[in-house]
Amino acid sequence: MGMTITEKILAAHAGKKEVRPGDLIxxxxxxxxxxxxxxxxxxxxxxxxxxxxxxxxxxxVLVPDHFTPNKDIMSAEQSKxxxxxxxxxxxxxxxxxxxxxxxxxxxxxxxIVTSGDAIIGADSHTCTYGALGAFSTGVGSTDLAAxxxxxxxxxxxxEAMKFVFNGKLPKWVSGKDLILKIIGDIGxxxxxxxxxxxxxxxxxxxxxxxxxxxxxMAIEAGGKNGIIEPDAITKEYLKGRSLRKPVFYSSDKxxxxxxxxxYDASKLEPMVAFPHLPSNTKxxxxxxxxxxxxxxxxxxxxxxxxxxxxxxxxxxxxxxxPYLRTLIIPATQAIFKQMIKEGLMEIFINAGAAxxxxxxxxxxGGHMGILAAGERALATTNRNFVGRMGSPKAEVYLSNPAxxxxxxxxxxxxxxxxx
Amino acid sequence: xxxxxxxFKYRDDVNTDEIIPARYLNxxxxxxxxxxxxxxxxxxxxxxxxxxxxxxxxxxxxxxSSREHAPIAIKEAGVSCVIAKSFARIFYRNSFxxxxxxxxxxxxxxGINTGDSVEVDTEKGEIKNLTTGKTFRIAAYPAFMQELIxxxxxxxxxxxxx
Numbered sequence: 001m002g003m004t005i006t007e008k009i010l011a012a013h014a015g016k017k018e019v020r021p022g023d024l025i026x027x028x029x030x031x032x033x034x035x036x037x038x039x040x041x042x043x044x045x046x047x048x049x050x051x052x053x054x055x056x057x058x059x060x061v062l063v064p065d066h067f068t069p070n071k072d073i074m075s076a077e078q079s080k081x082x083x084x085x086x087x088x089x090x091x092x093x094x095x096x097x098x099x100x101x102x103x104x105x106x107x108x109x110x111x112i113v114t115s116g117d118a119i120i121g122a123d124s125h126t127c128t129y130g131a132l133g134a135f136s137t138g139v140g141s142t143d144l145a146a147x148x149x150x151x152x153x154x155x156x157x158x159e160a161m162k163f164v165f166n167g168k169l170p171k172w173v174s175g176k177d178l179i180l181k182i183i184g185d186i187g188x189x190x191x192x193x194x195x196x197x198x199x200x201x202x203x204x205x206x207x208x209x210x211x212x213x214x215x216x217m218a219i220e221a222g223g224k225n226g227i228i229e230p231d232a233i234t235k236e237y238l239k240g241r242s243l244r245k246p247v248f249y250s251s252d253k254x255x256x257x258x259x260x261x262x263y264d265a266s267k268l269e270p271m272v273a274f275p276h277l278p279s280n281t282k283x284x285x286x287x288x289x290x291x292x293x294x295x296x297x298x299x300x301x302x303x304x305x306x307x308x309x310x311x312x313x314x315x316x317x318x319x320x321x322p323y324l325r326t327l328i329i330p331a332t333q334a335i336f337k338q339m340i341k342e343g344l345m346e347i348f349i350n351a352g353a354a355x356x357x358x359x360x361x362x363x364x365g366g367h368m369g370i371l372a373a374g375e376r377a378l379a380t381t382n383r384n385f386v387g388r389m390g391s392p393k394a395e396v397y398l399s400n401p402a403x404x405x406x407x408x409x410x411x412x413x414x415x416x417x418x419x
Numbered sequence: 420x421x422x423x424x425x426x427f428k429y430r431d432d433v434n435t436d437e438i439i440p441a442r443y444l445n446x447x448x449x450x451x452x453x454x455x456x457x458x459x460x461x462x463x464x465x466x467x468x469x470x471x472x473x474x475x476x477x478x479x480x481x482x483x484s485s486r487e488h489a490p491i492a493i494k495e496a497g498v499s500c501v502i503a504k505s506f507a508r509i510f511y512r513n514s515f516x517x518x519x520x521x522x523x524x525x526x527x528x529x530g531i532n533t534g535d536s537v538e539v540d541t542e543k544g545e546i547k548n549l550t551t552g553k554t555f556r557i558a559a560y561p562a563f564m565q566e567l568i569x570x571x572x573x574x575x576x577x578x579x580x581x
Contacts, residue, residue, distance in 0.1 A: 024561060024563040024564070037441075037444050037486065037488075038485065038486065038487065040447045041447045041487055041488075041491075044447070045574055048574070049574045049575070049577075049578045050578065051578065055581075066444075067444075067445060071445070072445060074445035074446050075445040078445060078446070078447070122485055122487075123484075123485055124483065124484050124485040124509055126485075138485045138509050139485060139509060139512060139513075140485050140486070140487035140509060140512060140513035140516065140517075141487040141513075142487060142513065142516035142517050142573055142574065143512060143513075143516060143573070145574055146516075146573050146574055146576075146577040149574070149577050149578055149581065150577040150578075150580070150581045152577075154563070154567070154573075188432050188479060188482055189432070189478055189479035189482065189505065189507070192479065192505060192507065192508065193508050219483075219509075222479060222482065222507060222508065224508060277432065364436075364441040364484070365436075365440065365441045365442055366441055366442075366444075383434075383436070383483060383484075385434045385436045385437065385483060386436070386437055386459050386460070387436055387437065387440050387442075387459040388436050388441075390442075392440075392459045
């Protein structure tokens, strides 16, 4: 019987000819990632174990992106733990403020992760890299510590679910909408412990940015990983970028899936997730009149150059609504520079938006745009749980960048067609 | 091991932001984290609970962020174990790896309510609701995971078997 792309990658990294769902394996890792919230605990456990050297200084990646630039003294102490460890261990990939970006935008951009890899990260959105045709999943600090010591992770081979999107995507519908549609259909635990494979001609026509957004939110359905088979778009993206030789896997025709769900992409609309779960979705046409106090365009989900271009196109020559804060956060310095080059910065600033240096910041209620009780935000981020962006009495709605930009201008959640 | 305590029962999809909000993640000190356990789903949890008490969730307990601070806070707060119909996978791994006892049992969750007194006996593989007198079975860990437990946890296992 055939194997899925996920099973093939896991088998290769476990040194086995084949693996089946339910098998418990040790997989060798290509990259292990930590950030300023999760790595301090991992580093403390690493030291506690008596280990002296990380298993491979080129494969342990530390990205202080959550509470940086340091929001307070305690965060500064956390970041310092990463910096000192990176220096001591001579890590090849540690990114200081000034070159740091949001981890899941930064690693693909720098070519640190590539097709065919097995990757863990002590951050739930590590599933993002499945867009490159890699197996990539979020874990906790102890798993990261174990990986830093031995270069491997224990995993249960997941069952796979297939999501097929055929047809041409309507204007303003992007990868973010496809994944919100799926999460709305199957729920926040609809893919619990499972692999989510996205395929069909609509997926093959998606830009790499849109694919990264889509795989990024596999975790919001409980998925272990999200994955898209590499194709010409993947190869083009990796050209001159991938620091290691990519390995291209694809699913066998007779691979086994626990479920196959098919969508007609041409019938989809931009989606909005209402508080307080990403599964609480409505198409934009059914949103009604929802007034907002803040718009955030950024994050590991939608802080890439394509997202910025879409938002700028809609905001050009317009002003954000009175008493509304609009925060634009490019996910990396390369994106920031490209925005300057293309004149997007000027568009945003003229529109009355604040543009920030890369940070996860407000997405997790860290800093740089916290909500007061009773306030409402529309964000291109990935979670809208109670208290996610500040006060537990605030509300967060999720959408793609086009809806976020249009809503910033109109002061209520609105589609780009309404501008 | 035997755990005995009063039950605090919550809904589906309790997420790690509710268990320990990100605004407190500028430290990894267990004692500091524990002060805010369950704060955004049950503001007074730390005032009401006593060491040994048990958290019960419905489905998908611990979803969302990978922060290990969530099981660390729960354990440090003195909660003896968490029982749920299902756990989000990263929370499950984290709890197993760092030693917070978690038990998956849909039947037990159906048969337990807030305020009940419950006794969990992991050796016997049994959950007993002392308030109602009902008993529920616990499934054993797979052999692969029992090896990790025997070694004294994931880190000790990996340090020995590099």
